[in-house]
Amino acid sequence: MKRVAVVGASLAGVRAAQELRAQGYDGGVVLIGEEAHLPYDRPPLSKGFLAGTTSRAALELLDAGDLASLALDFRLGVRATSLDPASRRVLLSDGSSVHADGVVIATGGRARTLPGFERAHTLRTIDDAVALRAALVPGVRVAIVGAGFIGAEVASTCRSLGLDVVVLEALSAPLAPVLGPELAAVCARLHADHGTDLRCGVAVSSLSESGVHLADGSLVPADVVVVGVGMTPATDWLAGSGLTVGNGVHTNAGLVTDLPQVVAIGDVARYHVSGEGRRHEHWTNASEQAPVAVGNLLAGRTERTYVPSGYVWSDQYTGTLQLAGHPRPDDTVTFVEGGPADPSFVATYQRDGATVGVFALNNAKLFNRLRRQALRRPAAV
Template sequence: MKRVAVVGASLAGVRAAQELRAQGYDGGIVLIGDEPHLPYDRPPLSKGFLAGTASRESLDLLDTGDLASLALDFRLGVRATALEPADRRVRLSDGTSVHADGVVIATGGRARTLPGFEGAFVLRTLDDALALRAALVPGVRVAIVGAGFIGAEVASTCRSLGLDVVVLEALTAPLAPVLGPSLAAVCARLHLDHGTDLRCGVQVVGCSPAGVSLASGAVVSADVVVTGVGMTPSTEWLAGSGLKVGNGVHTDDGLVTSLPQVVAVGDVARYGGRRHEHWTNASEQAPVAVANLLAGHTAQTYTPSGYVWSDQYSGTLQLAGHPRPDDTLSFVDGDPSSSSFVATFSRDGVTTGVFALNNAKLFTRLRRQALRRPEFQPAVQG
């Protein structure tokens, strides 16, 4: 294998490039990214960077030493437009192409948009964050559609800037399908305790200079509207490649596609019938995917840890595992009304997840104990 093309220059792509070198690969690595920026970290975009307390340089995933040791051939500011496996070629939007013996698909996705919200901001890229940050001037009222992790973090940052914030959520409580009613109520409390106007169970239909229009006919006044309603995997460029796509790039449990010389990592990878849109997942997949790419077959399998964290207001939320909202919830330390607690999920007597608010030490210990047990691992979903 003389050259590997890594398509996608964010965390998953960078980790794949680093892992190629760590596993002894000394051939060429072409890192293709549709943004003009060198690879950067996304979590601070909704937090410190949006607030203006984190610099652009602090986002960099690679320092000068990394750039020298990895010896990457960067192709930035161009999109991959086609994968031609028979010719071992990736075609690019500038009319050029890259010949590669192996391909790592790490294209992630783009922020999902809503019809009728053409004037709204989204937050997925550095340029998105720069545009939104410029709009958050003193005195503006911000409406955020969606109370998931991104929506909650943007709301928290806006409140730290002294702005009036309303969060509009279709669910009866934030993150209820993931955390269940008790912990969803904790997330709601964080909003309310910090002066955010949280409105759940509402349906939005569009936005205008006046604000956000609801299905009820009411208009929520806002100067700045942000939608945080998930992402869409970037797979269109794979049409005609022979790879199976649909809500991501389908792989086996080793992150290998139907073509052994092509693997997928990060938000775009769909294995076991699921995608996992988390920072930790994008980072942890690289060693397995790269090992299988270099082996030419699935020699290792990947098991997701299910770890995700979110900084919201005065709280750091941490979740590990693969719980269902109807699993039994038990509080190991503290209770839902506490500013710090740890809880576990269980099903049929088996721990399925650990959740903490502002208690990283106990969370980490319980997470490690649970992850040692094979029954903690998720069942494959079809």
Template sequence: MKRIAVVGASLAGVRAAQELRAQGYDGGVVLIGDEPHLPYDRPPLSKAFLAGTASRESLDLLDTGDLASLALDFRLGVRATGLEPGNRRILLSDGGSVHADGVVIATGGRARTLPGFAGAHTLRTVDDALALRSSLVPGVRVVIVGAGFIGAEVASTCRSLGLDVVVLEALAAPLTSVLGPALAAVCARLHLEHGTDLRCGVSATGMDAAGVHLADGSLVPADVVVVGAGMTPATDWLAGSGLKVGNGVHTDAGLVTELPQVVAVGDVARYGGQRHEHWTNASEQAPVAVANLLTGHTSRTYTPSGYVWSDQYSGTLQLAGHPRQDDSLSFVDGDPSSASFVATWQRDGEIVGVFALNNAKVFNRLRRQALRRPAIV
């Protein structure tokens, strides 16, 4: 291959470019990104960067030495609008195109919006974070719709700034669908202990200048509204390409699409019927996808670790493995009422998942056991 295009300039795309060089590829690498910025890390956007305690430069994924050694051809501030496999061409929003013998799809996704919430903030990009940060002035009332990881982290940051925060969640407790009711109750406790007004089992229907309206007809006053409703995979540009898409780009277990010269990594990749929208996953997929792209067939397969972390208030939450709702949950170090504990999920006598609050040492030991079981079951 004389030239490989990496479409998407966030973590997954950068790791793919680095792996291409690490695995000996010395051809041209084009990195296409729809934002005008050089690649940056996203986790701090809801935490230190939003709080104003981390600089823009601290987010950068590549330093001067990286830029020189990788020798990438950056196409930033331009969006991929089409893929023509037969012509080995990627169409761009500025009317141009890029010829590529191989393609890494790393387009991630866009923050999901909600009907009736025009004017609400979302948080996916550094520009989103800057816009939200500028609105977090003393005395504003913040309402966050959604108590998932992003919603909880934004709530935590806003409380650290001394702001009044209301979090609205449709589920009975935050992250119930991910953690189950017992651990979801721990997440709810963190909100309440730090002065956040958490309201679960409520449905937000829209917003206006006065605040957020609920399905029961009540109004939650708000000066700033943030919607944390997840993301939508960025696959629209692949229409007509012949690739199978639908809640992501479909791949085999080696992250290879129906076209062996096209692989997908990161939040946009769907393999084994699943997508995994986490930092670790985006980073760990690159070596497998790149190896298969360079060999021209699936020679390696990817097993996700399921590792996720989230900093919320005084707590660092860590999760690994792939537990199911019917797995048995046990507390093995501490208990859910304490400030530090570890829990495991077991299935057929084996640990299949580990959760910890402020207990990295025990978590890491048990995490290695959880990874012994195949991840997609």
């Protein structure tokens, strides 16, 4: 294998490039990125960078030493438009192409929009964050559609800037499908405690100069509107490639696609275990998948399988939320220390007598101990 093309220059792509070198690969590595920027970290975009307390330089994923040691061939500001397995080429939007013996698909996705909300802000890229930050001038009223992690973090940042914020959520409670009703109520309390107007069980219909129109005919006045309703995996460029796509790029349990010389990682990868497809959109997942996918790519076959930790964190207002494992909304929640009304607590999710998840608010020490003890993962095999 003389050259590997890594398509996607965010965290997953960078981790793949680093793993290639760490696992002894000394061939050429081409890192292709649609954005013109060098790879950067996304979590601060909704927090410190949006608030103006985190610099652009602090977002960089690669320092000067990394750039020298990895010896990457960057192709930035160009988008992959197709994959031709027969000729082993990735075609690019500028008319050029990259010949590669192996391909890592790490294209992530694009922020999902809503019909009638095309003029609203979304937050996926650094350019999105710069545009939103410029709009957050003193006195503006902010409406956020969606109370998931991004919506909650943007709301928190806006409140730290002294802005009036309304969060509109279609679900009965924020993050209820992820956390279950009892702990979703804790997230709702965080909003209320910090002066955010959280409205759950509401449906939006359109956007106008006056604000957000709801399905019941009412209007939520707003000067700045942010839509945070998830992302769409970037797989359109793979049409005709022979790969199976649908809510991501389909892979086996080792993150290998239908073609053994092509693997997928990060937000775009939909890996299958026991016939069930799974896709995760979290920072930790992108890092954890890289060693497995790269190992299988270099081996030319599936030698290892991916075992996710399910670790997610989110900084909201004065709280740091941490979740590990794979709980379901109907699991039994047991508070190990503190309770749901406390500023700090740890809870576990129980199913069939086993601990399947750990959740904490402002208690990293106990969370990490329980995570290690109760959620030990088998080594990738």
